[in-house]
Amino acid sequence: MSEQRLLDPESLGDHVDRLYRAAWGLCGSREDAEDLVQETYAKVLSKPRLIRNDDDLGYLLRVLRNTFYSSHRSAQRRPQTAAMPEDYEPVDQRPAMRPDEAFAAHEVFDVIAGLAPDFRDALVAVDVAGLSYREAAKLLGAKEATITSRLFRARGQVAAGMDRGRSGVLEEKG
Template sequence: MSARPHRLDPDRVVEHLPRLYRAARAWTGSREQAEDLVQETCAQLLARPRLVRGDDLGYLLRALRNTMISGHRSSLRRPQTALLPDDLPASDRLGDPVAALAGHELRRAIAALPEAFRDAFVAVDVVGLSYDEAGRLLEVSAGTVASRLSRARDRLARELDGTSDDPGERRAE
């Protein structure tokens, strides 16, 4: 049974910005890219009225993910630039260097996950959705979300412990 369509309310979008930002940060691995992604997504969504079926958060997360994928595809057509050590964001140079390194390593490890695992991890562990909500968002069953989430957590733990050289990890999922 499908929910009745309703207009996306801009005031309700604002309520979801922290969750959207956390999801974008986990997907992109960068504070600046996450902010840009959320801003671009909101600008596109609010440029014209939208009809939404179901809950607003699920719609917003799908739109965020689609914006990210579109941006990634278009960036593949642009020349790539390298980030030099002096060009690191000031936020990574200030404060506790150990914490900054740990946060960077975690974001890098999340970004390196296969897309299906990363999406499940971000939906449940970063955004805070239930398995059922994540399943609806990702269009899979709650059991599939649980399986992907378990595998994502295992890979992250191995990667962060430095034991990711498992030959079984290379097989296709």
């Protein structure tokens, strides 16, 4: 049986970047990704958590994904955000990248979020969050071969989606 230990809250900050990227890939929106990551951390921090081995990231991604599916796809349960009046000024001016790069990254995450869920989840787990194929298979409840196949197809769809611009990728049912 796998060894269990308590998740150390002090170490959770190490995974913020990966979780944020994964959340952006799921949500397709930076603002929603921020809320999703914060909600994930709030859930994890709400009580002591027992996890197996050193799989902090896998555990956090599982909570993130569950949170995304359980709440962030339900519009009624989202915080209601106001529309942007025309006279509003640009928001937070502290992007961590150059504007041209930010635009490209934004486009890529948009395309990822538009993929069919099976393909998107595989790509987010492996290419965005950095899990191994085995870890992704465990997270997503699929065989490694299935993850490999979905990942291959998802990558191709991202390239095609970027070629087509913002119209994105046609959904394929996996």
